[in-house]
Amino acid sequence: MASCLVGGLIAKDYPRALIRTSDPGEATRKKMRERHQILAINDNHALVEGADIVVLAVKPQILESVAKGIAPSLKTNCAVISIAAGVPVRALQRWLGEQTAIIRAMPNTPSLVLAGATGLFANPQVTTNQRKSVDQLFKAVGVVSWLSSETQIDAVTAVSGSAPAYFFLIFEIMQRIAQELGLSEDAAYDLVLQTARGATKMAATAEVDCAELRRQVTSAGGTTERALQIFDNGGLEDLFRCAMNGAVDRAQEMADDFAK
Ligand SMILES: NC(=O)c1ccc[n+]([C@@H]2O[C@H](COP(=O)([O-])OP(=O)(O)OC[C@H]3O[C@@H](n4cnc5c(N)ncnc54)[C@H](OP(=O)(O)O)[C@@H]3O)[C@@H](O)[C@H]2O)c1
Structure with a gap:
């Protein structure tokens, strides 16, 4: 660091x-x-x-x-x-x-x-x-x-200190699955990273919030809608909530150790 x-x-x-x-x-x-x-x-x-x-x-x-x-x-x-x-x-x-x-x-x-x-x-x-x-x-x-x-x-700590690792993990998962879907290692890497860059840039510059940007990509009955439904059914938000609260809990446990 x-x-x-x-x-x-x-x-x-x-x-x-x-x-x-x-x-x-x-x-x-x-x-x-x-x-x-x-x-x-x-x-x-x-x-x-x-x-x-x-x-x-x-x-x-x-x-x-x-x-x-x-x-x-x-x-x-x-x-x-x-x-x-x-x-x-x-x-x-x-x-x-x-x-x-x-x-x-x-x-x-x-x-x-x-x-x-x-x-x-x-x-x-x-x-x-x-x-x-x-x-x-x-x-x-x-x-x-x-x-x-x-x-x-x-x-x-939970929102930004530890969070580069969350994004790296997501990139790794998406690259792995991209290759399982038949793309080369280079294509998987380039497409995932460029999409992350593009999405970040859009989120930072758009006049609408992320929820609206997401809705704009999601046509009714389309591919994105299917993928997002599967994330939702799998409890993605709750999983993130548990992980980020876990990071907070660990920080508090560490603070308690030092308070003694
Ligand atoms: N990594 C992150 O993303 C991140 C984010 C926010 C905050 N932090 C915090 O940043 C701190 C450092 O984390 P890190 O990941 O950079 O750890 P790190 O890579 O282990 O770096 C700590 C450095 O301190 C050196 N050191 C050990 N004993 C020392 C001493 N007595 N005097 C001076 N230097 C000494 C270590 O040297 P040797 O390796 O040669 O022993 C090592 O180079 C941690 O407290 C962590 O909580 C980290």
């Missing part, structure tokens, strides 16, 4: 010299240097010293040790952004210091191609200027939505 954010920032001409990373793995550091031509070191303390913004992009399970480790080296007006799923602000404040300006962010991997979607929640310690900087940072890699309550982050 860190590499996605860095890649997006660089593609938007954010100065490389202002982006630094720290990672314990030599292979990851090498990848960061080669892919992005930025500084990659193995020293979290040195990394955060003097920084105005620190992004914590480690797995939730090791966030506590990383946060406690850097706390003494943070300058007083540093804003710390955590992108870890399920780790609440109150846990981060406990580890980093009660007065620390903290932003919880839930980005997604399309940030790498400047098409990310990020939900952001700030604690009251975050200043207007820090908000502006964080806003700019994530807007460099996509769209940003500021949240009024922290619990909304769990919804964002």
